Amino acid sequence: MLNLKLKGKKLACYVSAFCLLAALTSFAHGGYILTKAHFAQFLLNKAWQQQTVEDNLGNSNKVKPWPWADIYPVAKLSFDRFNITQIVLNNDSGQALAFGPGLNRINITNIKSESSSVFVISAHNDTHFSILSELQLNDSVTLTLKSGRSQTFKVSNTAIMDIKTDQLVLFNNYGYRERKPFIKELVLVTCYPFHSVNDESTLRYIVYLS
DSSP: OHHHHHHHHHHHHHHHHHHHHHHHHHHHHHHHHHHHHHHHHHHHHHHHHHHHHHHHTTOOOOOOSSTTOSOOEEEEEEEGGGTEEEEEESOOSHHHHTTSOEEEEEEEEEETTEEEEEEEEEOOTTTGGGGGGGOOTTOEEEEEETTSOEEEEEEEEEEEEETTTOOOOOOOOOOOOOSSOOEEEEEEEEESSTTOSOTTOOEEEEEEEO
16 A cells, blocks of 8 residues: 555656646747747847838848848838837738748839839738737827838728628739838728637738728
């Protein structure tokens, strides 16, 4: 009986030690991911600052946040009421959206030298664009291009779209001329519903700003 009790105590010690080791491993992994995310944001902001310098010097260099990256900053979003800023990347691929909002589309019309453009930016609804669920009508969002030009928009409408049956209709595409655009509309897009466990939803939450 005594041997059984000793064996039981040893087993309990082993189980406790295993659980502690698993918890420490999980904590270390979570800490590593968090540190990596913060460091990535630091590098993105540094690349953004350098990109604005390059653009103002007339250089067409694409400043990458790290040498092997396929992404680079093209704009900055500022959600004024929340005092939150986010670096916008050059595309909305899976790699790009892991680090920040991505440029989905830029549509421009040019009629008799008067241009108007629509910027479409997308991001994940559980990270960078979770804030879209809190935006209200007339909230201000400022878009700054790498040229240094800024424009502040107001939330004018929101909508839910099913990409299986609906299509986001914008202006005809006549090319991308970033230097001095007059931006008519800013469109922010994310998956819907928010905080859903289904990552294959075909619904999109659209915020229109003008």
